Amino acid sequence: MKTIALFGGSGQTGKLVLEKALKEGYKVKALLRNPDKVDIRDSNLTVIQGDVLNASDVLIAVKDSEVVLSLFGHVKGSPEWLQTKGTDHIVEAMKQYGVEKIISLSGGGLPFPEMDKPKLADKMIRFIMKVAVPKILKDAILHAEILRKSNLNWMIVRGPRLTNDKPKGHYRVGWVGVNASTKISRADLADFIVKQIELDEFKHQMPFISE
Template sequence: MKTIALFGGSGKTGQQFLEQALAKGYTIKALVRNPAKVTQTSPNLEVIKGDVLNPADVEKTVQDTDLVVSLFGQVKDSPKTVQTDGTRNIVATMQKCRVPRIISLSGGGLPYEKDQPKVPDKLIRFIMKVAVPHMLTDAQGHYEVLKNSGLKWTIVRGPRLTDDPKQGTYRVGWVGVNASTKISRSDLADFVLKLVEDEQYDAQMPFVSY
């Protein structure tokens, strides 16, 4: 089984991914700022206290792994470029340690060529541009870092996230194409976990929703 370097494992989606990945038998090295937030325990889990903005902490997490799953992003009091700068650290370390592949998480506000946004999608993006423009700029910056990395990458995008129970069924499309406006964190994590073994969306940005 693969060993996964996990960033953002203490967040709500990260906790769901961690639980599901450990249940499947994967080995996880998880970098978190506050280890007390990680409730899972397993012989296959190594929790590393640190920060994605610290290259030494990132290297400690990425070395001796098979791929990276990056679920961190903007939270309250984050630096406005945390996802871009953190992803830049991750990519540099992956190149150094010869780790070839990364799966990263973003929102539907990040545009993609296959999207066909409807009026509600455009409205949400407009509101974000006005209220939290740095979130869109940071998501775009992290995409540029991945696109120019020379690595295999997939950016998974989701709509509004809920804490509803896992359904096990959802749609994988693009914004405005075979898509809805919400998904549970547990089902989003399920899709990210499937991509660990499935490279069909490499260099793409699928949108996952009910």
């Protein structure tokens, strides 16, 4: 089975992805700022204490991996350009070690004009984000630009409001304003992300996953 380099494995969605990846038999190298936040013990899990903003820590996590899952995001007190700088470090490490595939997680506010057909409500949400959290939205856009220019096999998974509901076991894979709803459970989102490890259906695309 493949070895996965995981960033953001201590977050609410990241933990579910970590558990599911291990259950599927993948080996996981998880870079964690605070390893105490993950109490999973598994022979296929290697925990590396470090920070995605530290290029040398990222190199350790990416080395000997075959796919990167980039699930880290802003929390209270995060640096303004967290996702941009962290993604830049990850891309450079991937190029250094010849790792080609990366799956990144972002929100529905990140535009993908090639396929999105935002309705009025979607446009209002994006406008609110531009006003309320402009730095986070700009950071997401810049991280996507880095991936677009990387020549790697990248995809960005986007979602609406995330819930802790029980998984339904099915979900819609669409675009903003196209075959989409306003929420999804983290468990179902994690299921989709782990499935993409073996698939390239959405290479160089940004599917929007919802109930």
